[in-house]
Amino acid sequence: MSPSRDSGQTAAPTASGGDTTRERILTAAMEEFAGHGIAGARVDRIAKLAKTSKERVYAYFRSKDALYAAVAAREYVVIAEATQMDPSDLPGYAGRLFDYFVARPDHHRLITWGRLELQGTTAGADDPDQAVIARKIDQLRRVQQAGQLDPAWDPADVLALVNQIAMTWASQPELSEAAAAHAVDPTTAARRAAVVTAVEQLFPRAH
Numbered sequence: 001m002s003p004s005r006d007s008g009q010t011a012a013p014t015a016s017g018g019d020t021t022r023e024r025i026l027t028a029a030m031e032e033f034a035g036h037g038i039a040g041a042r043v044d045r046i047a048k049l050a051k052t053s054k055e056r057v058y059a060y061f062r063s064k065d066a067l068y069a070a071v072a073a074r075e076y077v078v079i080a081e082a083t084q085m086d087p088s089d090l091p092g093y094a095g096r097l098f099d100y101f102v103a104r105p106d107h108h109r110l111i112t113w114g115r116l117e118l119q120g121t122t123a124g125a126d127d128p129d130q131a132v133i134a135r136k137i138d139q140l141r142r143v144q145q146a147g148q149l150d151p152a153w154d155p156a157d158v159l160a161l162v163n164q165i166a167m168t169w170a171s172q173p174e175l176s177e178a179a180a181a182h183a184v185d186p187t188t189a190a191r192r193a194a195v196v197t198a199v200e201q202l203f204p205r206a207h
Contacts (some may be wrong), residue, residue: 010038022060024050029071034106037113038068072114074105076129087139088148089207090162096198097166098192108170148206159176165198 023129030043043064047054083096106183114204149158169176169191173185180186 034110087143090203091200094166101170
């Protein structure tokens with residue numbers, strides 16, 4: 001998905017403390033978008049939480065969509081750095097994705113709002129999400145060529161399936177509640193083990 005319908009930003013103010021203000025705005029916007037979505041988010045609430053003015057927010061970001069784009073772009077970089085896909089160890093990668101979103105359910109909500117509200121928009125050439133995806137698909141293709149991953153799979157399908165399995169519980173909180181009440185082992189560790197095992201069975205670690 002593309003992070004925004006309008007990714008344009010105004011030039012950032014250059015006054016002293018400008019970067020600090022921008023970071024406060026982005027942090028506040030992360031909370032607001034995760035809690036209310038894009039349509040439901042209010043720039044005045046973001047400004048209040050960031051301890052700045054609404055006008056100052058618009059001095060950095062020309063629109064609410066542009067602000068969401070900046071927040072989402074930063075989040076994709078954070079996720080990529082925190083989870084680091086090793087294409088020869090996809091079960092390990094799935095476990096790291098699981099851990100990330102268990103610890104940060106608000107971050108999953110942020111991304112989900114964008115997928116829902118921006119569905120059908122065209123991704124730009126500088127879309128950070130698409131850049132990360134393309135890089136990972138290329139990594140998977142290379143390990144297939146090296147004989148470390150079954151080449152019968154399209155690498156795009158491999159990535160989609162691993163991501164979906166890893167985020168199964170994050171994307172279905174109602175099942176997490178049911179598992180806590182009814183699973184043989186209700187712990188988060190058991191859910192993580194199931195994710196890693198499922199990916200291992202589909203795409204075994206290279207030896």
